[in-house]
Amino acid sequence: xxxxxxxxxxxxxxxxxxxxxxxxxxxxxxxxxxxxxxxxxxxxxxxxxxxxxxxxxxxxxxxxxxxxxxxxxxxxxxxxxxxxxxxxxxxxxxxxxxxxxxxxxxxxxxxxxxxxxxxxxxxxxxxxxxxxxxxxxxxxxxxxxxxxxxxxxxxxxxxxxxxxxxxxxxxxxxxxxxxxxxxxxxxxxxxxxxxxxxxxxxxxxxxxxxxxxxxxxxxxxxxxxxxxxxxxxxxxxxxxxxxxxxxxxxxxxxxxxxxxxxxxxxxxxxxxxxxxxxxxxxxxxxxxxxxxxxxxxxxxxxxxxxxxxx
Amino acid sequence: xxxxxxxxxxxxxxxxxxxxxxxxxxxxxxxxxxxxxxxxxxxxxxxxxxxxxxxxxxxxxxxxxxxxxxxxxxxxxxxxxxxxxxxxxxxxxxxxxxxxxxxxxxxxxxxxxxxxxxxxxxxxxxxxxxxxxxxxxxxxxxxxxxxxxxxxxxxxxxxxxxxxxxxxxxxxxxxxxxxxxxxxxxxxxxxxxxxxxxxxxxxxxxxxxxxxxxxxxxxxxxxxxxxxxxxxxxxxxxxxxxxxxxxxxxxxxxxxxxxxxxxxxxxxxxxx
Numbered sequence: 253x254x255x256x257x258x259x260x261x262x263x264x265x266x267x268x269x270x271x272x273x274x275x276x277x278x279x280x281x282x283x284x285x286x287x288x289x290x291x292x293x294x295x296x297x298x299x300x301x302x303x304x305x306x307x308x309x310x311x312x313x314x315x316x317x318x319x320x321x322x323x324x325x326x327x328x329x330x331x332x333x334x335x336x337x338x339x340x341x342x343x344x345x346x347x348x349x350x351x352x353x354x355x356x357x358x359x360x361x362x363x364x365x366x367x368x369x370x371x372x373x374x375x376x377x378x379x380x381x382x383x384x385x386x387x388x389x390x391x392x393x394x395x396x397x398x399x400x401x402x403x404x405x406x407x408x409x410x411x412x413x414x415x416x417x418x419x420x421x422x423x424x425x426x427x428x429x430x431x432x433x434x435x436x437x438x439x440x441x442x443x444x445x446x447x448x449x450x451x452x453x454x455x456x457x458x459x460x461x462x463x464x465x466x467x468x469x470x471x472x473x474x475x476x477x478x479x480x481x482x483x484x485x486x487x488x489x490x491x492x493x494x495x496x497x498x499x500x501x502x503x504x505x506x507x508x509x510x511x512x513x514x515x516x517x518x519x520x521x522x523x524x525x526x527x528x529x530x531x532x533x534x535x536x537x538x539x540x541x542x543x544x545x546x547x548x549x550x551x552x553x554x555x556x557x558x559x560x561x562x
Numbered sequence: 563x564x565x566x567x568x569x570x571x572x573x574x575x576x577x578x579x580x581x582x583x584x585x586x587x588x589x590x591x592x593x594x595x596x597x598x599x600x601x602x603x604x605x606x607x608x609x610x611x612x613x614x615x616x617x618x619x620x621x622x623x624x625x626x627x628x629x630x631x632x633x634x635x636x637x638x639x640x641x642x643x644x645x646x647x648x649x650x651x652x653x654x655x656x657x658x659x660x661x662x663x664x665x666x667x668x669x670x671x672x673x674x675x676x677x678x679x680x681x682x683x684x685x686x687x688x689x690x691x692x693x694x695x696x697x698x699x700x701x702x703x704x705x706x707x708x709x710x711x712x713x714x715x716x717x718x719x720x721x722x723x724x725x726x727x728x729x730x731x732x733x734x735x736x737x738x739x740x741x742x743x744x745x746x747x748x749x750x751x752x753x754x755x756x757x758x759x760x761x762x763x764x765x766x767x768x769x770x771x772x773x774x775x776x777x778x779x780x781x782x783x784x785x786x787x788x789x790x791x792x793x794x795x796x797x798x799x800x801x802x803x804x805x806x807x808x809x810x811x812x813x814x815x816x817x818x819x820x821x822x823x824x825x826x827x828x829x830x831x832x833x834x
Contacts, residue, residue: 374682382683383790385791386770497787505796506792507799508790510790511787512784513690517694517784518783
């Protein structure tokens with residue numbers, strides 16, 4: 253303890269991983285966090301597998317086909333989904349597709365000013381492409397209008413308003429809520445006698461198709477701190493951890509993506525333990541998210557919208 | 563008469579005829595799921611790079627070069643306690659910059675080298691896997707550049723690039739805790755899917771899920787992990803990671819021999 257005491261005289265600028273917001277932690281604070289986690293007690297009183305309070309609100313932006321806003325502690329994410337018509341990809345002529353774009357706004361932290369947040373934005377977008385890269389997450393065939401010619405393209409745009417740790421989890425929850433809220437107008441393809449096709453939009457503006465988000469996965473990030481791992485780390489906890497594992501699980505416990513993030517290395521046994529934890533935590537997260545989304549929908553169009561200043 | 567391009571207009575877009583050809587439904591031959599393809603590795607072949615390595619595994623050919631350490635301007639001001647073993651404090655540690663490039667003729671269809679997307683993601687994966695192994699604290703205010711070039715993609719390209727990059731770093735004389743060995747896996751679709759170690763390009767294209775693991779063999783620490791697809795429940799992924807780690811351990815002696823040979827060659831070339 254004497255060595256740590258001598259070091260705490262000078263603040264140690266410990267940077268959280270990569271290009272995320274940096275936080276200054278002294279040696280003593282770091283030791284405090286690490287020792288606490290070994291005893292399953294975190295700084296804000298949570299256990300190692302507890303999430304912070306999550307606030308989800310859908311349909312916050314009126315110009316989109318679907319939108320959602322998620323607040324996880326100090327992390328604030330806004331997702332908008334716009335459905336537009338496009339041509340299907342050459343290899344998959346019977347399916348529509350999703351395009352992701354992540355924008356790290358300069359409001360989140362001063363480091364994202366100008367082009368600073370682009371690197372983190374591309375990393376998050378690539379991870380989102382990866383977790384949606386399998387057939388069962390979203391029913392892409394329902395997005396097809398006429399094979400090889402027209403299909404729906406869902407442009408999912410993620411806006412990072414505030415960075416308070418655990419970005420990937422919050423973004424995946426927001427994307428799932430926004431896809432649940434998406435309403436795609438129903439179209440019909442009419443064929444003339446000459447064979448020319450015409451696309452007709454239905455007259456009723458409320459006649460839409462909805463996507464089934466039963467199999468949309470959510471990301472669970474587990475940060476290794478000392479000998480144990482924690483779920484939903486704050487910025488300070490992320491600064492104390494050298495390596496994390498990011499697992500994307502569906503509500504059935506099927507894993508669609510797995511990635512190690514960070515500068516450190518991990519023991520194989522701790523990776524196996526982390527995967528077990530992610531399955532457990534993922535199931536709980538999915539059931540509570542489903543129940544909240546259905547409850548919000550059942551409140552109907554007369555519900556009180558909280559919006560941004562509530 | 564040469565074609566009159568102004569009156570006879572060609573199509574706006576054209577595609578290669580292979581796209582419309584009937585799918586050659588040759589299923590890949592059944593094989594032992596844990597077989598590793600024979601590997602040819604050679605270090606120290608580029609004269610202009612500080613360290614270099616070439617790795618060939620089946621049809622996959624990767625060339626990797628390391629340059630540096632180069633002094634980087636505008637580093638953060640020093641401060642904070644020094645690390646163990648004479649290493650620089652955390653704010654002054656060196657940086658590792660990785661670049662992954664795919665040659666335009668590497669795959670079946672010509673792909674123009676684009677800046678972002680897949681190549682950036684694989685470069686980030688390379689960096690995250692190599693950082694635990696390199697003693698960056700011994701190179702304060704410096705930058706190491708690792709660039710991997712994929713000449714031909716015959717399956718498990720990222721794993722081969724990881725191994726080649728670690729060999730190149732060792733060949734350059736950069737201080738490392740351990741080598742990093744990479745191994746690729748893929749899971750075939752179907753009713754009774756099994757994980758296949760070191761897949762070929764055909765197996766990877768038909769796969770429902772793919773995984774790359776990077777291991778530091780002597781320390782037995784996992785340096786990198788990247789996988790996606792419909793792999794099934796957690797137990798199946800755990801089994802895949804175990805298979806991958808075992809494959810990395812089997813590959814290690816080949817790389818040791820390659821480095822020893824390179825050192826001997828360098829010693830013989832400079833008789834002083």
